[in-house]
Amino acid sequence: MKYEVYKDIGVTDDFSLFEFFSKGKNGAILKRVTFTRTEDGRIYNLAFGDVDETDDLDDYVVTDNGDRNKVLATVAFIVEAYTRRFPDRWIIFRGSTQERLRLYRMAVGLHLEELSVLYEIWALGDAGIVEFCKNMKINAFLIRRKKS
Amino acid sequence: MKRVTKYKSELTGTEVTFTVSEKLNKLKGKVLAPKKLAEANELLRKLKTPLPK
Numbered sequence: 001m002k003y004e005v006y007k008d009i010g011v012t013d014d015f016s017l018f019e020f021f022s023k024g025k026n027g028a029i030l031k032r033v034t035f036t037r038t039e040d041g042r043i044y045n046l047a048f049g050d051v052d053e054t055d056d057l058d059d060y061v062v063t064d065n066g067d068r069n070k071v072l073a074t075v076a077f078i079v080e081a082y083t084r085r086f087p088d089r090w091i092i093f094r095g096s097t098q099e100r101l102r103l104y105r106m107a108v109g110l111h112l113e114e115l116s117v118l119y120e121i122w123a124l125g126d127a128g129i130v131e132f133c134k135n136m137k138i139n140a141f142l143i144r145r146k147k148s
Numbered sequence: 149m150k151r152v153t154k155y156k157s158e159l160t161g162t163e164v165t166f167t168v169s170e171k172l173n174k175l176k177g178k179v180l181a182p183k184k185l186a187e188a189n190e191l192l193r194k195l196k197t198p199l200p201k
Contacts, residue, residue, distance in 0.1 A: 007163070
């Protein structure tokens, strides 16, 4: 797995928020990644999207900036850094639309072997929590750092 | 003074610079994607199986 990533990332001191610029055919677009504690205090929700004009996170917008893989690789890098700092936290994520969930499923499936070196990768499906395998129908991902 | 940390990926070896942003620090604690968080909580509430050990 060797994709380009955006190498300058802004962060809060508690690692709950990250920002970087996507630079592509539509110009520089500010992206934001957040980790928010869910009602189950062991699990943090990953949200990701563009920063809109009111400084809110818009995770439905289609940016089409021509750098999708670089943006996804940057988000994956942020997850790696976050889970290095908080190895006991579970991360839940899914797409804001079915198309995005399918994209994430494909991306994780494509790199499952490498990602499994670092993470436990589970799927939330209708049957509950099961180990993720390629092409599985899921509602969300649930991941955590493997214990070293 | 800027607070900068360099991270090297364990998966790819790529190095990235993280800079603490005072602008972002002001947003700490604010739920920035409330709908997505609500959906995650809803999914987790419906779970019939416990988290893996």
